[in-house]
Amino acid sequence: MIDPFNESIGIIAAILTTSAFIPQVYKIYKEKKAQGVSLTMYLIMLVGVLLWLVYGVLIGSIAIILANSVTAVLQLLVIIFKLKN
Amino acid sequence: MIDPFNESIGIIAAILTTSAFIPQVYKIYKEKKAQGVSLTMYLIMLVGVLLWLVYGVLIGSIAIILANSVTAVLQLLVIIFKLKN
Numbered sequence: 001m002i003d004p005f006n007e008s009i010g011i012i013a014a015i016l017t018t019s020a021f022i023p024q025v026y027k028i029y030k031e032k033k034a035q036g037v038s039l040t041m042y043l044i045m046l047v048g049v050l051l052w053l054v055y056g057v058l059i060g061s062i063a064i065i066l067a068n069s070v071t072a073v074l075q076l077l078v079i080i081f082k083l084k085n
Numbered sequence: 086m087i088d089p090f091n092e093s094i095g096i097i098a099a100i101l102t103t104s105a106f107i108p109q110v111y112k113i114y115k116e117k118k119a120q121g122v123s124l125t126m127y128l129i130m131l132v133g134v135l136l137w138l139v140y141g142v143l144i145g146s147i148a149i150i151l152a153n154s155v156t157a158v159l160q161l162l163v164i165i166f167k168l169k170n
Contacts, residue, residue, distance in 0.1 A: 006144055010140040014133075017137065023123075071160050
């Protein structure tokens with residue numbers, strides 16, 4: 001169990017870094033293209049994010065689980081957009 | 086102290102998600118512009134990454150410290166490129 005004070009710092013960090021990613025995903029969706037960033041790169045990131053998720057579960061970090069489950073969904077959306085275009 | 090097995094999963098995750106960010110930074114450097122992503126967004130992300138760093142230190146996670154110190158430097162580079170152009 002992680003100390004609640006520490007966990008709250010992690011959760012604020014998670015909200016900031018994850019929400020900063022949302023406009024990018026929206027832009028890719030709106031423009032129907034993910035400029036400059038390759039599919040391979042997104043797949044590597046997705047594997048990384050899923051491993052972070054495993055790590056978060058193993059060490060019992062709510063912040064890591066929260067950040068990376070949301071990011072995994074966003075990454076999956078980007079990959080779907082890429083594959084459809 | 087986090088279990089070494091768990092920590093190694095976190096470190097692999099850190100390497101994957103951080104290295105996937107490097108080509109993007111290189112592209113911004115080469116093209117001297119960070120298309121579509123606003124300075125505000127990068128500043129929010131930088132604050133988030135620095136909070137992750139604090140969180141990593143507090144819970145003693147080498148993976149989080151590693152990932153977010155490298156990412157903080159990359160984010161700073163992007164912000165400098167943005168400000169110079």
